[in-house]
Amino acid sequence: xxxxxxxxxxxxxxxxxxxxxxxxxxxxxxxxxxxxxxxxxxxxxxxxxxxxxxxxxxxxxxxxxxxxxxxxxxxxxxxxxxxxxxxxxxxxxxxxxxxxxxxxxxxxxxxxxxxxxxxxxxxxxxxxxxxxxxxxxxxxxxxxxxxxxxxxxxxxxxxxxxxxxxxxxxxxxxxxxxxxxxxxxxxxxxxxxxxxxxxxxxxxxxxxxxxxxxxxxxxxxxxxxxxxxxxxxxxxxxxxxxxxxxxxxxxxxxxxxxxxxxxxxxxxxxxxxxxxxxxxxxxxxxxxxxxxxxxxxxxxxxxxxxxxxxxxxxxxxxx
Amino acid sequence: xxxxxxxxxxxxxxxxxxxxxxxxxxxxxxxxxxxxxxxxxxxxxxxxxxxxxxxxxxxxxxxxxxxxxxxxxxxxxxxxxxxxxxxxxxxxxxxxxxxxxxxxxxxxxxxxxxxxxxxxxxxxxxxxxxxxxxxxxxxxxxxxxxxxxxxxxxxxxxxxxxxxxxxxxxxxxxxxxxxxxxxxxxxxxxxxxxxxxxxxxxxxxxxxxxxxxxxxxxxxxxxxxxxxxxxxxxxxxxxxxxxxxxxxxxxxxxxxxxxxxxxxxxxxxxxxxxxxxxxxxxxxxxxxxxxxxxxxxxxxxxxxxxxxxxxxxxxxxxxxxxxxxxxxxxxxxxxxxxxxxxxxxxxxxxxxxxxxxxxxxxxxxxxxxxxxxxxxxxxxxxxxxxxxxxxx
Numbered sequence: 222x223x224x225x226x227x228x229x230x231x232x233x234x235x236x237x238x239x240x241x242x243x244x245x246x247x248x249x250x251x252x253x254x255x256x257x258x259x260x261x262x263x264x265x266x267x268x269x270x271x272x273x274x275x276x277x278x279x280x281x282x283x284x285x286x287x288x289x290x291x292x293x294x295x296x297x298x299x300x301x302x303x304x305x306x307x308x309x310x311x312x313x314x315x316x317x318x319x320x321x322x323x324x325x326x327x328x329x330x331x332x333x334x335x336x337x338x339x340x341x342x343x344x345x346x347x348x349x350x351x352x353x354x355x356x357x358x359x360x361x362x363x364x365x366x367x368x369x370x371x372x373x374x375x376x377x378x379x380x381x382x383x384x385x386x387x388x389x390x391x392x393x394x395x396x397x398x399x400x401x402x403x404x405x406x407x408x409x410x411x412x413x414x415x416x417x418x419x420x421x422x423x424x425x426x427x428x429x430x431x432x433x434x435x436x437x438x439x440x441x442x443x444x445x446x447x448x449x450x451x452x453x454x455x456x457x458x459x460x461x462x463x464x465x466x467x468x469x470x471x472x473x474x475x476x477x478x479x480x481x482x483x484x485x486x487x488x489x490x491x492x493x494x495x496x497x498x499x500x501x502x503x504x505x506x507x508x509x510x511x512x513x514x515x516x517x518x519x520x521x522x523x524x525x526x527x528x529x530x531x532x533x534x535x536x537x538x539x540x
Numbered sequence: 541x542x543x544x545x546x547x548x549x550x551x552x553x554x555x556x557x558x559x560x561x562x563x564x565x566x567x568x569x570x571x572x573x574x575x576x577x578x579x580x581x582x583x584x585x586x587x588x589x590x591x592x593x594x595x596x597x598x599x600x601x602x603x604x605x606x607x608x609x610x611x612x613x614x615x616x617x618x619x620x621x622x623x624x625x626x627x628x629x630x631x632x633x634x635x636x637x638x639x640x641x642x643x644x645x646x647x648x649x650x651x652x653x654x655x656x657x658x659x660x661x662x663x664x665x666x667x668x669x670x671x672x673x674x675x676x677x678x679x680x681x682x683x684x685x686x687x688x689x690x691x692x693x694x695x696x697x698x699x700x701x702x703x704x705x706x707x708x709x710x711x712x713x714x715x716x717x718x719x720x721x722x723x724x725x726x727x728x729x730x731x732x733x734x735x736x737x738x739x740x741x742x743x744x745x746x747x748x749x750x751x752x753x754x755x756x757x758x759x760x761x762x763x764x765x766x767x768x769x770x771x772x773x774x775x776x777x778x779x780x781x782x783x784x785x786x787x788x789x790x791x792x793x794x795x796x797x798x799x800x801x802x803x804x805x806x807x808x809x810x811x812x813x814x815x816x817x818x819x820x821x822x823x824x825x826x827x828x829x830x831x832x833x834x835x836x837x838x839x840x841x842x843x844x845x846x847x848x849x850x851x852x853x854x855x856x857x858x859x860x861x862x863x864x865x866x867x868x869x870x871x872x873x874x875x876x877x878x879x880x881x882x883x884x885x886x887x888x889x890x891x892x893x894x895x896x897x898x899x900x901x902x903x904x905x906x907x908x909x910x911x912x913x914x915x916x917x918x919x920x921x922x923x924x925x926x927x928x929x930x931x932x
Contacts, residue, residue, distance in 0.1 A: 267742050268742050269742065270612070270740045270741070270742070272608065273749075279751065280751055283747050283749075283750035283751050284750070284751050284753060285750045285751060285752050285753070285756055286750075286756075288747035288750060290745075290747050291745060292742070292745065293739075293740035293741055293742055293744075293745050293746060293747075294740065294746075294747045294748065295607075295608065295611045295740045295747075295748040295749055296748070296749035296750070297604055297607045297608070297611075297631065297634055297638070297749055298604070298630055298631060298634060300600065300630075301600060301601060301604035301631070303601075304596060304600070304601035304602075304604035304605050304608070305604045305605065305607055305608035305611070306608060307566075307594055307596070307601070307604075307605045307608060308564060308566060308594070308604065308605030308606060308607060308608025308609035308610075308611070308612070308614075308616065309608035309609065309611060309612045309740060310608075311563075311564045311566075311592040311594055311605065311608075311609055311614070312563060312564050312592075312608065312609035312610070312611075312612030312613065312614030312616070313612050313614075313741070314592060315563040315564060315590070315591060315592050315614055316563060316612065316613060316614055318590070319563070319590065321613070321733075322613070322741060322743070323741075323743060327741065327742060344597060344598060344601075345597070345598070345600070345601050345604065347597070348596060348597030348598070348601055351597075352594070352595070
């Protein structure tokens with residue numbers, strides 16, 4: 222594709238040189254999440270407060286007395302980045318209104334992993350979205366509790382082997398499908414919801430910039446490859462993110478006030494096997510299981526295309 | 541400040557908090573504290589207070605949102621009771637460790653189960669070691685005064701710790717009493733604008749809530765301990781200033797008719813006022829009995845307690861919480877521990893009373909005082925007693 226060839230030429234000019242998430246943190250080699258955060262921070266710019274849920278990113282970036290953050294950053298606990306963010310947003314709003322801090326917009330951005338978003342932090346996230354705080358929530362989804370040692374989460378895909386649903390004579394890994402969290406957040410009538418992946422950096426950064434401008438809640442779901450948990454080679458991270466999109470396993474789209482749009486649309490989907498094969502967590506899958514995943518991916522992808530084609534924006538529905 | 545106004549104490553607490561101009565209030569409904577945040581939301585809705593009231597979806601989020609707001613440099617307030625406090629429990633020690641001066645009112649209520657909405661102190665006792673300043677009010681006026689004092693203590697640059705102010709559920713929260721309120725100018729003069737030491741804002745970048753490895757964790761705990769112990773100096777200063785400005789005095793341990801007392805009742809919270817009546821009755825009969833009332837729970841007032849019990853033969857500590865299978869009520873354990881190294885120390889006995897809203901009438905204090913006088917001569921009868929159990 223031409224875009225890929227041109228990317229090398231134009232990308233450096235399109236991306237902010239300033240680093241808000243600095244080198245020297247302790248993430249694993251090939252960590253997709255650390256890369257995604259670096260890109261997100263470039264897109265957000267300096268008038269940002271980051272609210273971090275407990276997880277890999279908090280652990281690798283802030284070992285006292287060091288910090289990788291060149292943005293104001295706060296971490297309180299695992300399940301509550303959305304509610305801490307709600308407090309930060311409210312606090313900044315009131316202090317600005319009372320003239321106690323500078324009179325300019327500072328965006329509150331909550332970040333969490335899939336465990337902190339799909340599972341233990343879900344209630345806090347749902348509450349914050351429902352209350353309509355002016356904050357962006359970005360979920361960095363590496364599809365298991367990687368920080369604690371690769372345990373199953375609500376985001377772990379069907380068939381994946383983790384340390385709490387391992388394969389064995391009586392098990393084929395996770396037996397349930399992944400929760401569709403982006404749709405659940407969209408059902409809160411959040412004005413901007415998008416999916417993204419670090420392997421499409423400009424697409425991701427454009428979505429972050431768009432979400433930043435929303436007056437109210439916004440949500441980005443970013444798939445982040447984890448070589449440690451996925452049992453993949455560290456140099457394969459970018460390629461695997463692309464394969465997730467090219468196979469239709471993780472489509473990239475956005476929902477703007479109810480209107481769905483594919484932001485990256487492969488001409489033809491590759492077979493899911495191309496994505497599953499390089500990953501140790503799927504090593505045990507039988508052809509039958511792979512077919513089952515293939516069928517499900519096509520069904521979900523078509524469901525999404527159907528929404529893209531047929532669903533109208535809130536504005537169009539006003540009548 | 542002049543005349544007394546009759547008002548439900550929970551509403552008075554809200555009025556006092558509003559006088560402190562909090563920027564963010566985050567709260568979740570739970571009986572019996574609910575009237576405090578409810579009335580604060582009224583005050584915000586009426587436009588009398590410029591604050592953001594966040595109707596969070598849980599107590600966990602209430603305290604989390606207070607962390608975020610306080611971390612952003614705002615003055616933050618919440619209130620809860622019982623299970624709500626336990627639902628916050630994950631966050632409770634983080635607030636103190638992050639040195640965020642959040643103020644919380646706890647309308648004390650029994651912990652489940654069995655589920656029970658009425659008063660005892662099992663909720664706050666479960667959070668005893670979380671690094672907060674913890675105080676008890678015994679009546680409406682104290683609730684009003686201590687609400688305002690709490691913000692000043694919490695935000696003092698030598699303290700920067702969260703404060704929880706405990707008032708007995710129903711016995712205080714739902715009772716109408718006459719109270720005097722400071723006016724807005726007086727509170728503004730007493731309580732300066734909150735100036736955070738650090739806050740998350742791009743104009744002054746900080747990382748708050750970072751990871752501590754074993755090489756530094758001991759030192760973090762030592763620092764938390766030192767600052768909490770050191771806060772007593774500030775608490776005493778704030779109370780002194782309050783007395784000078786408003787004429788009402790506050791001490792870590794209050795005493796009532798303790799002159800020459802051989803038997804001391806040691807009470808916490810609202811029951812101390814009922815105990816005064818019992819002391820009066822017994823004094824009329826010639827018994828040398830007095831009453832100590834614990835106001836400051838953390839930091840624990842060791843010196844004041846050692847001083848207050850001097851000359852007594854026996855102290856009966858009246859706890860409103862059980863330490864199941866333990867040495868006795870939680871306050872009792874600490875009082876006895878505080879006196880262990882004293883040369884002339886009184887006997888200390890543990891009486892656990894008033895659980896889950898069980899009424900503690902004057903007669904119960906009389907019985908306990910009489911028992912204390914008896915065991916002072918005959919020796920202790922048991923490790924502790926859960927007083928007034930039917931069928932026992």
